Amino acid sequence: MTDSDRKDKTMREALIVWGGWSGHEPEQGAKVISGMLEEEGFKVYVENTTEAFADPSIADLSLIVPIFTMSKIEKEELENLTRAIKGGVGLGGYHGGMGDAFRDATEYQFMVGGQWVAHPGNIIDYHVDVVKPDDPIMEGIPKRFPYRSEQYYMHVDPSNEVLATTTFNGDHASWIDGTVMPVVWKRRYGEGRVFYSSLGHVASEFEVPEMKTIVRRGLLWAAR
Template sequence: MRALVVRGGWEGHRPVEATELFLPFLKDNGYDVRVSGDPGIYADAAEMARTDLIVQCVTMSEIGGDAVRGLRDAVAAGTGFTGWHGGIADSFRASSDYLQLVGGQFATHPSKEPGACAGGPEDNFLPYTVEFTALGAAHPITTGLDDFTLTTEQYWVLHDDLNDVLATTTHPAPPWHPWHRPVTSPAVWTRRWGAGRIAVSTPGHSLDVLEHPSVRTIVERGMVWATRTASAS
């Protein structure tokens, strides 16, 4: 099996260090791993055709039209696509074609009450619970896991119903924010695109979150699940 790790974009998500956490897992599970710092590699049709899994960690950044088309075509032909947090759900904001492929786009991460905010990134670190759905209880990526709580960025995600949602998180409606009732967002989802499989986990802002046992399990199982299957090759 061939895995392509594509990393870069905003340095706040530590794309090199974050992806390095998972390289031993991939290699120990029989993947031949290539690493690229340029999403332009998606435009290389020959490289995509021999890639069974793409692991992406590229927050924001830009992508060319040929690369987006190459990525969409590769997934439709059976290449798996996976990632976590902003590295997959907040990538290439200007590309609606990328957004349609992934099925979820970061919108915001609500903050603490104004009096508790000091002006740093920790203003958005809130305790929240990841709750598994009935589908998640039976899915290979999340089966056997219990609901768990994190204190980190809680992603509010814009999404559609092509996603198979394995876990959710609910944003409360405190008086300092303008929404009037709790809002539930997908926290873990999968998506089928042609012959390909996509797996997304929104937890993963920092290395300590990625090292949380449940988060790491979800990411690693997501890699295996998304990998091109014999029937998709």
């Protein structure tokens, strides 16, 4: 990010960092998110290495979007990233790109507010239930809508402000029958706003209006 890139201080800036497991189509997802943010007036930087998190200039951004599944993050990269979010930069993302990015980085998971642990049945039909319909992120979204994807079972932080949930029926793991699991949440990490949605296994899921609207609004909420 050069000085010339930063001349227009009225324009919000976002960084998307993609990579990791290819099954989540991180590059395609990055293109969708980039287009979405550009439509909202952001200047968007796209990188495909976690080294981008070590750049001190990320502290000046409005928003960071990780799309980086099942990978490693170096200590200095994580320290710089968490420092930026604590300082007020927004963090937002979806599915495994944010919720299963760095399994051995507990401070990252503390920041996100959750970590993926299972998706019983793999790609299945299920429902998403909006629990805070009056929240601006969820306004106008049907209180219950059908979805076909991986139904994420996660370890979640009880301090999250949960906006939508899903209920497991036990067909693929009988002992979790009736378990209500957060799907969409927002939270604070220091001065930073953090948004997460577990929907979005592959990029084509952005064609689902409810999913795309929730992510768009969530990223805008997170951005400072």
